[in-house]
Amino acid sequence: MEKLKKYFEDIGFTGEALEKILESVILIEFKKNDFVVEEGKVAKYFGFVESGLFQYFVMVDGVEKTTYMNIEGTFLASVLSFVSQKPALESIRALTDGKLSLISRSNLKKLVTEVPGFKDFYIALLEHTICGIDASRHDLIVLTGEERYAKMLKEEPHLLQQIPLQYLASMLGVTPRHLSRIRGQVR
Amino acid sequence: MEKLKKYFEDIGFTGEALEKILESVILIEFKKNDFVVEEGKVAKYFGFVESGLFQYFVMVDGVEKTTYMNIEGTFLASVLSFVSQKPALESIRALTDGKLSLISRSNLKKLVTEVPGFKDFYIALLEHTICGIDASRHDLIVLTGEERYAKMLKEEPHLLQQIPLQYLASMLGVTPRHLSRIRGQVR
DNA sequence: ATCATTTCTGGACATTTGTCCAGTATCCTC
DNA sequence: GAGGATACTGGACAAATGTCCAGAAATGAT
Numbered sequence: 001m002e003k004l005k006k007y008f009e010d011i012g013f014t015g016e017a018l019e020k021i022l023e024s025v026i027l028i029e030f031k032k033n034d035f036v037v038e039e040g041k042v043a044k045y046f047g048f049v050e051s052g053l054f055q056y057f058v059m060v061d062g063v064e065k066t067t068y069m070n071i072e073g074t075f076l077a078s079v080l081s082f083v084s085q086k087p088a089l090e091s092i093r094a095l096t097d098g099k100l101s102l103i104s105r106s107n108l109k110k111l112v113t114e115v116p117g118f119k120d121f122y123i124a125l126l127e128h129t130i131c132g133i134d135a136s137r138h139d140l141i142v143l144t145g146e147e148r149y150a151k152m153l154k155e156e157p158h159l160l161q162q163i164p165l166q167y168l169a170s171m172l173g174v175t176p177r178h179l180s181r182i183r184g185q186v187r
Numbered sequence: 188m189e190k191l192k193k194y195f196e197d198i199g200f201t202g203e204a205l206e207k208i209l210e211s212v213i214l215i216e217f218k219k220n221d222f223v224v225e226e227g228k229v230a231k232y233f234g235f236v237e238s239g240l241f242q243y244f245v246m247v248d249g250v251e252k253t254t255y256m257n258i259e260g261t262f263l264a265s266v267l268s269f270v271s272q273k274p275a276l277e278s279i280r281a282l283t284d285g286k287l288s289l290i291s292r293s294n295l296k297k298l299v300t301e302v303p304g305f306k307d308f309y310i311a312l313l314e315h316t317i318c319g320i321d322a323s324r325h326d327l328i329v330l331t332g333e334e335r336y337a338k339m340l341k342e343e344p345h346l347l348q349q350i351p352l353q354y355l356a357s358m359l360g361v362t363p364r365h366l367s368r369i370r371g372q373v374r
Numbered sequence: 375a376t377c378a379t380t381t382c383t384g385g386a387c388a389t390t391t392g393t394c395c396a397g398t399a400t401c402c403t404c
Numbered sequence: 405g406a407g408g409a410t411a412c413t414g415g416a417c418a419a420a421t422g423t424c425c426a427g428a429a430a431t432g433a434t
Contacts, residue, residue: 080321126313134267137324
């Protein structure tokens with residue numbers, strides 16, 4: 001859990017506090033196509049991507065719809081499920097081999113009450129998460145598939161290179177056929 | 188701010204804590220069409236709807252798109268802006284005369300540090316907000332306009348009665364023309 | 375390197391949804 | 405309760421996007 005450790009060091013956790021945090025976290029390896037969270041089951045962990053590419057998706061009428069992607073160095077969770085302990089609306093699985101640092105809800109709560117400063121970190125994390133989801137929701141409402149593609153091309157070209165186009169298409173809310181059309185127009 | 192007071196009493200705040208909370212909040216009246224937040228400006232307040240109906244919207248190519256609605260007894264905020272202090276992506280305005288209890292970010296932060304238990308309330312509020320936004324985002328991805336209408340009809344018929352159809356249409360992500368089509372089919 | 379598998383592209387056509395608009399219906403004001 | 409403003413419906417047509425599919429390209433396993 002090198003990456004996670006560095007992350008917490010960078011935001012100012014040291015010594016005992018850092019130790020307590022890292023003790024509460026487990027490191028799990030995932031093979032390509034392994035599930036982290038299954039739609040309909042309660043998400044047990046909040047994760048941090050040490051390595052690999054992870055896909056969030058839902059089955060709709062037998063077709064898989066990608067709702068989100070996580071790359072290295074970002075937090076991963078079926079937030080709604082983890083937070084409310086209700087069944088997850090989506091599944092998460094590894095698209096490549098990879099590793100996750102995972103923390104359970106009970107361990108997280110313990111850190112929140114026991115480690116000084118952790119509550120504020122958790123608040124900041126929640127606020128950051130809200131901003132991400134809200135911005136994404138905003139884009140879904142305001143932009144067309146084509147505009148979302150253009151935005152991605154501009155703002156996260158590294159993601160675009162990592163994600164197979166079929167997944168990218170459903171993330172953008174269009175069919176692969178239509179993404180092909182969009183890409184054709186750009187050229 | 189009767190409704191807000193009752194809300195905090197119900198979740199267990201009393202005496203001095205409750206007083207401190209209410210002292211940090213201001214009550215503002217809004218006339219129909221008054222703005223609470225303007226797109227492009229930083230949202231100064233987190234609000235609670237004492238009365239009235241409030242609409243979140245964005246202008247897209249000269250057309251207004253409704254992104255959300257708040258009714259009595261719910262929390263109102265351009266969350267992303269309030270939390271990150273970046274310019275708001277959407278405007279919020281009163282669709283009817285109404286009243287809001289408002290708290291500034293600095294006052295909120297003060298409550299978080301000074302009032303026992305308030306930090307936990309704020310965490311719960313953030314978590315609850317995340318669930319709401321995440322579920323809404325999920326619906327945007329997974330459901331069609333027609334299905335979103337059906338869901339609303341089933342789960343929040345009271346909202347449906349209060350919201351003029353033109354706003355409802357853009358909330359569902361369709362044109363009024365198409366909503367009319369959808370409603371025609373249901374009959 | 376070869377073959378099999380998976381992914382990507384783009385044609386032809388179908389469906390969904392949007393645009394424009396005119397006719398009603400509803401609501402508000404005096 | 406009459407007149408004007410605003411909101412709602414639905415026809416005709418247009419544009420955007422989906423479905424189905426076959427061939428090309430890329431990737432992976434032996």
